[in-house]
Amino acid sequence: MKIIKRLLKIVFTLIGVFVLIGIITLWVDSIGTNYLKVNHNDPTSNNSYLITHVNVIPMNRDTVLVDKMVYIKEGIIEKIADNIEVSGIQIFDAENKYLTPGLIDMHVHVWDRYELGLYLSNGVTAVRNLWGMPMHLRIKEDVIHGNIISPTFFTTGPKLTGSEFIGDDNLNLTNPSEAKEKVLSYKERGYDFIKTYYGLDKEIFDAIIEQAKIYEIDIVAHPSQKVSFSYHLNPQIKSIEHVEEIVQQPLKFDLDKSKLQSILDSISQSKHTSYCPTITVFNNIYQMMINDSILDSESLGYMNPLIKKVDSKNQFERWFNAKQEDPATIERIKEQHDFHITIVKKLHEAGVTIICGTDAGIGVTLPGFSIHKELAFYKEAGLSNYEALKTATVNASQAHSIMSQLGTVEEGKIANLLLVDKNPLVELSSLENPIYVFVKGRKLNRETLNSYNEKAKNRKNLIASALRYLENLIIEK
Known part of the structure; x- marks a missing residue:
């Protein structure tokens, strides 16, 4: 009986060790993607501003709205017009680039x-x-x-x-x-x-x-x-x-x-x-x-x-x-x-x-x-x-x-947008490297976007991925 108790103790100890290792592995992997966490104190997280001098490709029809202003308010497209008067808000000059969904x-x-x-x-x-x-x-x-x-x-x-x-x-x-x-x-x-x-x-x-x-x-x-x-x-x-x-x-x-x-x-x-x-x-x-x-x-x-x-x-x-x-x-x-x-x-x-x-x-x-x-x-x-x-x-x-x-x-749509150099209705490949990507109004510039590529390339999270897949097998089966 003592031998069985000792064996059970060893088994439970090993299980505990494996669980602890798994938790640490997943925690380390989560730290690796901290760059995606939202810092609400970061001034670049602003999702209310006025875009000026932008050519809008609305995609609800085959056209380009030339040299418009677009007012983004709390991540939503509030207004699109030739001229928008709004005070106390950041101005973002699009320099005649193209704005698409x-x-x-x-x-x-x-x-x-x-x-x-x-x-x-x-x-x-x-x-x-x-x-x-x-x-x-x-x-x-x-x-x-x-x-x-x-x-x-x-x-x-x-x-x-x-x-x-x-x-x-x-x-x-x-x-x-x-x-x-x-x-x-x-x-x-x-x-x-x-x-x-x-x-x-x-x-x-x-x-x-x-x-x-x-x-x-x-x-x-x-x-x-x-x-x-x-x-x-x-x-x-x-x-x-x-x-x-x-x-x-x-x-x-x-x-x-x-x-x-x-x-x-x-x-x-x-x-x-x-x-x-x-x-x-x-x-x-x-x-x-x-x-x-x-x-x-x-x-x-x-x-x-x-x-x-x-x-x-x-x-x-x-x-x-x-x-x-x-x-x-x-x-x-x-x-x-x-x-x-x-x-x-x-x-x-x-x-x-x-x-x-x-x-x-x-x-x-x-x-x-x-x-x-x-x-x-x-x-x-x-x-x-x-x-x-x-x-x-x-x-x-x-x-x-x-x-x-x-x-x-x-107007009224979520500000998930792209700003690109050339008109994609003429040159579709211009979508491949957007100058800015807007997610619910948050502006991400090309430098930030390139850093996302670099951080994802050759990542070392095989074990963490396997643990998440194992979780799926245990829960869903």
Whole structure:
């Protein structure tokens, strides 16, 4: 008995040590992102001022409002006019630069707070995180209460999947009652949306939709192969993710334009559903296949180290092996990517609302930087600069009612804005390095934004990231 007591004491001591180490690790990691904490005594935190001599691109129509004044009051656009008289307030001379809405990435996977700075540095002032975990609720709370400098933050709950096991990152549902319980739980805990994923049969899917409608929570759908593709056009589903799902499911990998049209027609008739193409993440499969040293590239230093070590590596090895077994795979992936461009072109021509999303944060798809690549693909698909920019501004803001205060430069909207050198309606690439980024009126200059990149690059928080992921597995399973 004494031996058992001693063994138990040793076990509990070791558990205590591991818990203490974990707490210290997470604390040290949190210190690493202190640069994002809001210092309310800092004069640069002022979110009330008058912008003068600015060319406004409102994005509620295709125009430029030349040489305007914009009054920002407590983070809200109070007034836009030729002349505004207001006393006792800071004047910010924009020197005839261009003011646009901040960009919105509608499909991201956030792994740590360093990534919040990367999004801001690239002009992304709002994100829709589609892989919800407890850490995302903490980020959301800090953003809401103004504790951190961050893009406006929205998140789904954990991915709702059918009963087949396809990875420990999915919540496998076995019956409709369980599905309804999860929808209610995620709503009560503060998640903004429900994300549906693979393997949901009609009975379980119906339960999710029914409960989501009752509790007024929107659904974002990664299509399930257990129901018809048209099933995802339900009014409760506000966006469908990934153009490759059109290829994989209704087309069954047949890149036939004639078969494509009927699918696009059905989507266009569903006025309540947007489409989020995420062309970039699929194209990055091709990039991995033609660049054997991509994992060692300097840009991969911006990826979360846990994702880089596990997901980026696994994806690279999968496609490296595929091309070794069949070199024709490279051309097949390139042909499918080109067909994705065609799908976006046809979606746009059919009048489907396209919202910009990149699937950033997984594989080799970089947080923040990837949105500019995605917008360039939309332009390649035939969208004008204005139409491409709409996908990451006004279109995105209209996908969900809770995002309606974003997406345009209008009176009453949140001052999530970019100041850029050149007119992006002429030169879309001007969005890549904004001179200033405004988040709820807070001005961030290029020097500050560059420092966010530097602090995130080659960060050493693999263990802290693993602990947060472990927390998710313990709580959500």
